[in-house]
Amino acid sequence: MRAEYDFSRGVRGKYFRRYHRGANVVVLEPDVAKAFPNAGAVNDSLRALVNIIHRQGTALAGKSQVTTRGKPVGLASL
Numbered sequence: 624m625r626a627e628y629d630f631s632r633g634v635r636g637k638y639f640r641r642y643h644r645g646a647n648v649v650v651l652e653p654d655v656a657k658a659f660p661n662a663g664a665v666n667d668s669l670r671a672l673v674n675i676i677h678r679q680g681t682a683l684a685g686k687s688q689v690t691t692r693g694k695p696v697g698l699a700s701l
Contacts, residue, residue, distance in 0.1 A: 651665070659665045 659668065
């Protein structure tokens with residue numbers, strides 16, 4: 624450990640519970656990151672997108688399968 628690292632005011636286990644619940648890290652491309660001011664905005668946008676996909680999937684039930692670039696898209700893949 625380098626001498627310049629100062630952990631004297633660190634809190635042991637501060638993020639333990641959050642990490643223990645599970646952590647997913649996604650790195651956004653710079654152009655995408657510019658569109659979102661914070662993690663909450665990213666999560667809100669993704670939730671809205673999932674809802675849209677779910678509604679479209681429900682509306683299209685029994686019809687031809689929704690595809691993206693030739694690959695089937697479904698909620699299970701989200």
